[in-house]
Amino acid sequence: MSGYFWQLVGISSAFKVLLMPAYYSTDFEVHRNWLAITHSLPLNRWYIDTTSQWTLDYPPFFAYFEWLLSQVAKYVDPKMLIVQNLNYESQTTVYFQRGSIIVMDGIYVLGMRCALSALGVQKSTQQHIAGCMLMLFNVGLIFVDHIHFQYNGFLFGLLLLSISAILRKRYLWSAFIFAALLNFKHIFLYMAPAFAVYLLRFYCLEQRSLQQKAQAMLRLLAVGLTPFVLSFGPFWQQLPQLMSRLFPFKRxxxxxxxxxxxxxxxxxxxxxxxxxxxxxxxxxxxxxxxxxxxxxxxxxxxxxxxxxxxxxxxxxxxxxxxxxxxxxxxxxxxxxxxxxxxxxxxxxxxxxxxxxxxxxxxxxxxxxxxxxxxxxxxxxxxxxxxxxxxxxxxxxxxxxxxxxxxxxxxxxxxxxxxxxxxxxxxxxxxxxxxxxxxxxxxxxxxxxxxxxxxxxxxxxxxxxxxxxxxxxxxxxxxxxxxxxxxxxxxxxxxxxxxxxxxxxxxxxxxxx
Known part of the structure; x- marks a missing residue:
């Protein structure tokens, strides 16, 4: 790929590093608390603990992601992983969590690159340059992720990868990525009907015989349900409690x-x-x-x-x-x-x-x-x-x-x-x-x-x-x-x- 792409990636990453000392919202403490919960408590208490008001309310794949981050965080500042250390915000903790967002944005960069390619946008054209600039310097992601504090970048990267897979006719791969995305953040259910209709119409129903259609449907269901089994399986005894966290209709x-x-x-x-x-x-x-x-x-x-x-x-x-x-x-x-x-x-x-x-x-x-x-x-x-x-x-x-x-x-x-x-x-x-x-x-x-x-x-x-x-x-x-x-x-x-x-x-x- 032309050098301008990596130059833009480097400039956007450097700008995000400069924002590290900026204000952050209560979402910073939310994710610090989730690091502590997943690291310090047994798995069967992740969706039960109420030590902090910022209880874990994302699907299990995101909880697993927080657990993986905690395996690195314990070498940076172990105190951030103590559940009782509410509102803990040492400088090393701030820089670690800010840095983790920038690193995970690599998935967003990969998704953007794949999506532009799948759309047929040729490299080194003005369209490609504009697409890279508008996505890499997206002001909404800068506001929400790199100032306010959240991990939306890599989630949108997964979405872009799923879209690019559909455009390339890799339907099962697209279904798997999108199902995994739902198990990271269930708000992407907003888009699920569009994926479901497209996959049904152009993967299942495009098959010639009724038997082939049924087989395609079974393959699609198997691939789409696998991330849910991997995600929710360990919590099957706590499903009512977990679902009440994910869908708080009492709000x-x-x-x-x-x-x-x-x-x-x-x-x-x-x-x-x-x-x-x-x-x-x-x-x-x-x-x-x-x-x-x-x-x-x-x-x-x-x-x-x-x-x-x-x-x-x-x-x-x-x-x-x-x-x-x-x-x-x-x-x-x-x-x-x-x-x-x-x-x-x-x-x-x-x-x-x-x-x-x-x-x-x-x-x-x-x-x-x-x-x-x-x-x-x-x-x-x-x-x-x-x-x-x-x-x-x-x-x-x-x-x-x-x-x-x-x-x-x-x-x-x-x-x-x-x-x-x-x-x-x-x-x-x-x-x-x-x-x-x-x-x-x-x-x-x-x-x-x-x-x-x-x-x-x-x-x-x-x-x-x-x-x-x-x-x-x-x-x-x-x-x-x-x-x-x-x-x-x-x-x-x-x-x-x-x-x-x-x-x-x-x-x-x-x-x-």
Whole structure:
């Protein structure tokens, strides 16, 4: 591969090293505690221990991953592996955990390389350079992984490897990787319907005879279930407890700071209606924008249940899944499959129960499509404007204000510039879309200047969070609707295909 690839990898890794001393969230203590649990306690207590409030609530493969990390951590600072050492954060512990994220990003680099190759993007082209830059310097991963602190990079690397395997027709390998991914972090269930429909349609049902179809189905099930057996097998006696950790339906409709989805708009509408009608909660409780994980009590609008969110999520996925299933051409199905991944993830983000704001990264996969078609790139840019901005509440420390705005603006400028270089023209946006982009400037102006001049930062301390959630939700909803309409447009292939020449024009060409 050309030298620029490794140069970009080196620059991005060096930048991540510079971020090591930066602020980190409570997720740092979460993962330190998981290191301690998996290292110091017997396996049958991993999903039972409650010494810390940050209990282990990821699938077993991630627990095994933490155990492997702990085998190295014991040589770095053994005190970090003591379960009772709550909020332990020695400098060596910080640098070890930060460094582990950077090292694991190697899987993300591998997945990115394989995905670009499987998409047919030739090396040393502007498309390949742009794809590498946009993925390696992804500002969302920098915010969430290398500042806030999480391990999303290598998980998305596994996702990219699974996608690239499907594009290369290595179906069983793709199913195995994706099943393993689900056993690292179950939030990737958002995308599972797209994988299931594609594998069913183009691996199982493509077989000639009924017997071959049945054999293909059995092979697929065997390969897909193997990671689950390896993952959950040792915990079979604790499955009810483990599942209650993985799917905490007792938590509220929305998580902490509202994710920019339909329920953010729903909660806001309920608050406005309650204020107009003068309704107050029966019992005093913390504000639902306070950052606490809690149930939301709607005062005017109907109460939302987990079953309702599941039904809405499934219903919103069905149209693109049906289009994927009935797409006959395998080549066309590749593009529909990529769009289905995006839309399934966005469906779950928009209508799911207790969605985390960080889950917006699941929807930002359209960046893979920016190297394929200008129109997809346009929608990816719209989602990026709203989606990355919605991560700002995670970086609330004063010291992070300049970095978060600088990195955000720099990344969006780079995205716009790279799209212009690839397609020799800038993405075309409607004036109302430009107006929506520009209004984002008003939120920081209010938060950092106007609210302090008027004293609103004391009277209404969570208004900036509310404004961020609601305004970003409008953008994400707009993207979801517009991109869905675009993805379902069955006349797209006709518009993009070369026009048929008449017999008369063909004769003229031959004559010439």
């Amino acid at each position: 509220g409709l929305t998580h902490a700071y509202w994710a920019p989805n339909v329920w953010a708009l729903y909660n806001t509408a309920d608050k406005i209606a309650a204020g107009i009608l003068g309704r107050t909660p029966a019992t005093p409780r913390a504000a639902s924008t306070s950052g606490l994980v809690q149930d939301v009590e709607h005062l005017v609008l109907p109460r939302i249940t987990p079953a309702m969110t599941f039904a809405l999520t499934l219903a919103s996925m069905l149209p693109i899944l049906l289009k994927l299933y009935f797409t006959k051409s395998r080549d066309k199905a590749h593009l529909v499959f990529l769009r289905a991944i995006v839309l399934c993830a966005c469906s779950a983000f928009m209508f799911g129960w207790h969605v985390h704001e960080k889950a917006i990264l699941m929807c930002l996969i359209p960046f893979l499509l920016t190297v394929l078609k200008l129109e997809d790139a346009k929608y990816a840019y719209i989602l990026g404007i709203a989606g990355y901005f919605s991560l700002f509440p995670l970086l609330f420390e004063v010291d992070l204000l300049v970095p978060r705005y600088t990195l955000y603006l720099g990344y969006m400028a780079m995205l716009y510039g790279q799209l212009q270089r690839i397609y020799k023209t800038a993405p075309h946006f409607h004036p109302l879309e430009w107006a929506y982009f520009l209004v984002f400037i008003a939120i920081p102006i209010y938060e950092h200047i106007i609210s302090r001049l008027l004293g609103y930062h004391i009277r209404y301390p969570f208004l900036p969070l509310l404004l961020t959630s609601v305004y970003c939700a409008l953008g994400v909803l707009y993207f979801f609707v517009r991109y869905y309409v675009y993805a379902l447009d069955i006349s797209w292939t006709k518009r993009s295909a070369a026009p048929k020449r008449s017999k008369r024009s063909n004769r003229k060409i031959k004559t010439k």
